Amino acid sequence: MADTQKDVLRPTDAEAIRLGKTLLRAARHAALAVLEPDSGWPLASRVSVATDCAGRPLILVSTLSAHTGGLMADGRCSLLLGEPGKGDPLAHPRMTLKCRAERIDRESADHAGVAQRFLARHPKAALYADFADFSYFRLEPEEASLNGGFGKAFRLTRADLMSDEAVARELEQAGPGAVAHMNADHRDAIALYARHFAGIDEALDWKMTGIDPDGFDLMAGDRTARVFFAAPLASAREMRAVLVQMAKDARAGEIG
8 A cells, every 4th residue: 555645745855945944934933732741632822933043943931831731741742833824824834843842941051042042033022031930942853744835745854954053053152243233233234135035125124133054034023034045154154254245245136
């Protein structure tokens, strides 16, 4: 008997990987499914989401919530990403990540970096992020099911979605300062990035929220945009030169 699951899956290609990374990096919220500790039944809830520099999803949840209890009892969970958009919601791309959740202790070395990445994407969460009952969780992806629309199903691996870990560690140190500098002194360049590379012509007040080895994330109010580098960074030292060249290319494109 033929494996019907394999029959419906397309071979994973660069376009599918780019779409999966876009859905992951651009998301501001997602549906989180956990296993309810007492019953074992699936329990779904909506959560705000960001990503760390390597691409692992980050969430901030109250320990008083039922889904947090599920994560604490069994770290296995799924995260559904993707906006429904206009018309048939099933015609729009979405991706389900299978993950294992790890609670980030407030005293751990990772806490400050996780908080910085999450609050850059969700600044209003600073109002309650330090409450005693709230904790950050990092979700370690294992694999993903990507549906790019009707007849466009793919299986993605962790390696397909994650950025270079070594370069990500470098950018965890250098990235926040670069983001702050861009937002303070180069908002004109950020607007160029949004127009030229993200294809968004609307005059919005864009700011940069994070840089990673594959690109950077922009936000204007509740709107997000993802911009990829032409090639992944080989080291954090390349970051400045790449951003400068992208601004030059965008300006040249507008003049041309």
